[in-house]
Amino acid sequence: MAEDSISRRNFLTTMAVTTASASLAEPSDVVQPTRSRAANMPIKVVCNEKLSEAEVNQIKSAGKNIELQMAASQDALKKCIAEAEVVLGRLDGDTVKLAKNLKWFQNWGAGMENVLSKELIEHPCQVTNMQRTFAPVISETAIALLLSLTRGLTQVSIPAFQKKEYKEADDISLDDLYGKTIGIVGMGGIGSETARRLHYGFNMKVLATDAKPMPKPEFVAELHDPSWLMEMVPQVDVLMSAAPLTKETKQLFDSEVFSKMKPSAYFINVSRGGLVDQDALVKALKEKKIRGAGLDVVSPEPLPASHPLWTCPNLVITPHNSGEAPIRQVRLMALVSENIRRYSNGLPLLNVVDKAKGY
Structure with a gap:
């Protein structure tokens, strides 16, 4: 297979992100890098994340002429970033100012709301x-939060277990998801993965x-642009937030949205x-305008004990740990290595961020 024939779809499938997520790749996710150099010139890559020896070797062997330097601190990063062509990990605005030769920055997370500094946007x-x-x-985790509410685990079973009580759910009615609407x-990845599983697994x-x-x-029965939100809300039994945080989505889910939801909705x-x-x-x-809610993310984090x-x-609240699992690092390293391979061969990168839009 030719190197440039390895598509984003095939790659994500092999790293077990599932074909459902991969099939939603948009053209804007893949952008041709602009590079010019002699074939044997080293590519200076700096990483400020903690990696095992095996992971360091995985990156070095992923592409051609990779010269990887590990930066153990922000100060160490600042000292070597002037010569860096690629940075893997995290970057603040002050450090970006020193990155005179930077061509590509691979962020170590998915959310960009605290990453896209003015300096990085303009770079x-x-x-x-x-x-x-x-x-x-x-x-x-999204499905677990939902099931913990519909099956009464949050409201009855877990509190009863802590008290060592064998308690029936007399004061609440348990609910099911079969045939309901979400x-x-x-x-994106989270929304499409959840949608696929709930549709095929729960007939939603x-x-x-x-x-x-x-x-x-x-x-998916219907897919529309964001202007359709208020028309969609009254129709659903479950409303789920899986959008990135941008200027347009800040406090999107407000009193107007909650007032349009069914009283039986989650x-x-x-x-x-x-x-x-x-x-x-x-x-x-508290006013039972909606039946329940499950949050893996709150603001601020951690949530103060005094918060209402x-x-x-x-x-039910979980501490922003929905992405945690042993396979997380495996998938992360697979993506980084694939992008290193692509960059060193002058091929399009995966998951390119639109700096103006914020995702």
Whole structure:
């Protein structure tokens, strides 16, 4: 197979991100890098993440003429970044100012809201992230949060277990998901993975919105642009936030959205806490405007003990750990290595970020 015939779809499939996520790749995700050099010139790569010896060797062997330097601290990064062509890990604005030769920055996470400094946006380098890489694991947490509410684990079973009580769910009615409708805001990796699993596993109808034009997957009944949100909300039994945090999505889920939801509906957030007006969510939960909510992300993090969210009985919170699993690092390193291979061969990079849009 020719090197340039290895598509984003094939790559993501082999690293076990599933064909459903990979099939939603957009042309903007893959951009041809601009590089000119003699064939034997070294590519100076700096990484400021903690890697094992095996992972260091994996990166070095992934591409041609890779010269990898590990920076153990921010000060160490600043000392060597002037000569760096590639940075793997994290970059702040002050460090970007010193990056005179930087051509490509691989962010170590998926979210870009705290990464795209003014300096990085204005810098001519390409930026890539880990979008879709953690989606299979995060989608499991999204479904777990939902099931913990519909099956009464949050409201009854776990509190009873802590008290060593064998308690029936007399004061609440348990619910099922079979044949229900979920509305997903954001059909990137997390949204599409969750949609696929709930449709095929629970026979749920999927409605969705996304800011990027994309083909509608076969497991989605309707897919529209973000302007369709308020039309979608009253139709769903579950509303899920899976969109990136941008200027357009900040506190998107507010009192107006919660007021349009069915009283029997659930709200799930596994993207960023900043997408939610948390005071409005507390009010909706306590006044039973919605039936329950599951959050893997809040604002701020960690959530202070005095925050009113803790006083909502029909709410379950996990500490932004939805992406954690042993396979996380394997998938992350697979993506980094593939992008190193592509960059060193002058091929298009995966997961290129639109700096202006913020994702």
